[in-house]
Amino acid sequence: MKANLSFLDWPFFDDSHRVLAEKLEAWCVAALDDDEPADVDAACRDLVARLGAAGWLRYCVPAAYGGMHETLDVRSLALIRETLARHSGLADFAFAMQGLGSGTISLFGSDAQKQTYLPAVGRGEKIAAFALTEPESGSDVAAIETAAVATDGGWIVDGVKTYISNGGIADYYILFARTGEASGAKGLSAFLVDRGTPGLDDGERIEVIAPHPLATLRFSAMRLPGNAILGEAGRGFAQAMATLDIFRTTVGAAALGFARRALAEATGRALTRRLGGGMLADNPITQSKLAEMVLDVETSALLIYRAAWLRDVKRQRNSREAALAKLHATDSAQDVIDKAVQIFGGLGVTRGAAVERLYREIRALRIYEGASEVQKIVIARAHLAEHRR
CATH class of the missing domain: 2.40.110.10 (Butyryl-CoA Dehydrogenase, subunit A, domain 2)
Structure with a gap:
């Protein structure tokens, strides 16, 4: 099913983001598959090298060290993660770790440290952690x-x-x-x-x-x-939190990519699976599930790209908004994928099916870079502090 990129018309984006999303989508269709590799280490090394050769890792480092933007652009990072995750969870992982594993250098490193590591990260020649x-x-x-x-x-x-x-x-x-x-x-x-x-x-x-x-x-x-x-x-704690503030929004974007893929798979199944005298898509229960999935996808996208826009354009610290985006996008993606599995029935839990892989991929995103429970604390504390003022 062709990707729906209509959300790129939202005012959160400029033309450079629209070009990026369209070019990356074409590259993913031509270059990626979502099969689980026999050798994960070799596959990740290969993905980092190919992402670097294609220029996508330039978005992980500042322009002074071979990157695409003067400073890290969260909207670009989120668009890339969403697109990669929709096509291949492992490709998203490979890209994300180049960003997270170099972000602290970009923000706080000396010029010598930046020169030593960042150009090689952007070319896919050094794997970061x-x-x-x-x-x-x-x-x-x-x-x-x-x-x-x-x-x-x-x-x-x-x-x-x-x-x-x-x-x-x-x-x-x-x-x-x-x-x-x-x-x-x-x-x-x-x-x-x-x-x-x-x-x-x-x-x-x-x-x-x-x-x-x-x-x-x-x-x-x-x-x-x-x-x-x-x-x-x-200053390590502050450095870690500043790095996570940038990349936490992109975790939500990866979850959104998984959810979009699950929605597309479930829609295709509903439109082609016969049920009684009609199609599964004609069933009111299926329609209700699809409506809930669409709602979760759309609200996640709005939260993610608002958080990124605040950081990039308004130059505001966005800890609260990033927490909202990550919490909602990861938790709701779990629900979207679970509904997709249900729509597929027995095939949905068959090893190797797309929705079965998504079901396993999504779970970790609700834990790493701040578990859902931690995001709730961040949100509540920001809310209470605002009202106490």
């Missing part, structure tokens, strides 16, 4: 225990990170560790860690329901040079 989560501190970033102790001319790092996307295949990691300037969130710093650094073990892989490269990282007396730190010591 963002190492924040720990076994005992998932949503509670302030409780990070991995420690970086200052020594003469550098740092010694000990600790564990887990559920790290691109773990095991990344060329470098953005690592958040406790440097102890203060307790809690004020005592964290960000570091650049190249793969192969002595004391880093990234070989422990994690298998999940929708196959992606994922690993536990272990640091044992790992030595880093003094210039491995990103920005100021003690």
Whole structure:
């Protein structure tokens, strides 16, 4: 079913976004499939290289370092993730991690750090990763225990990170560790860690329901040079949150891509599946489900591109709006995909069916980069603060 790009007429976009969406759609049709690969690591390396060669990864880095825009344009990132996710969950993953795994460098790195990493990220020559989560501190970033102790001319790092996307295949990691300037969130710093650094073990892989490269990282007396730190010591929490503020909206966009694909698959099924003397689409129950799916898709798109527009055009901090977009888009995409599975019946839970793959792909998006429960806290606190003023 042909993609419906009519939403590009909304005032959130300018002509460059419309051109981007149309060109990327054509590339995806020609270059991508959504089959699950036998070798996920090799597939991700190949996707990063092809996304880089085609120029799409230029949207992940600033123009001064080979990127497309002077600063990161959230609307472009969201459009790319939505489009890629509609065609291939793994392609979306490969693109997203190049952005998330380099975003902290773009925002806070020195010129030397930016020159070393960002052009290669934009060309698809370095695979990026963002190492924040720990076994005992998932949503509670302030409780990070991995420690970086200052020594003469550098740092010694000990600790564990887990559920790290691109773990095991990344060329470098953005690592958040406790440097102890203060307790809690004020005592964290960000570091650049190249793969192969002595004391880093990234070989422990994690298998999940929708196959992606994922690993536990272990640091044992790992030595880093003094210039491995990103920005100021003690500012790691703020740096992580600033990075997530940009990319959280795009998680909602990926969920929207999954939901659009599910709606298209369900619509095609309803129009071609015979039921009694007519088609499944003639059934009022099916029509009700499709109407609910359309409503969820449309409201998610409005929330996502409003949040992106506020960041790009109004230059406003959009933590509240990004949280609204991610929460609604990921939770409602789960519902949309579940309805699609129901419309397909037994075929919907058959291994390899498009909606079955979507059913597995969507679940993680309600957890990573801030679980749905965390987004509710962000939204409620912003709402209460506004009314207390």
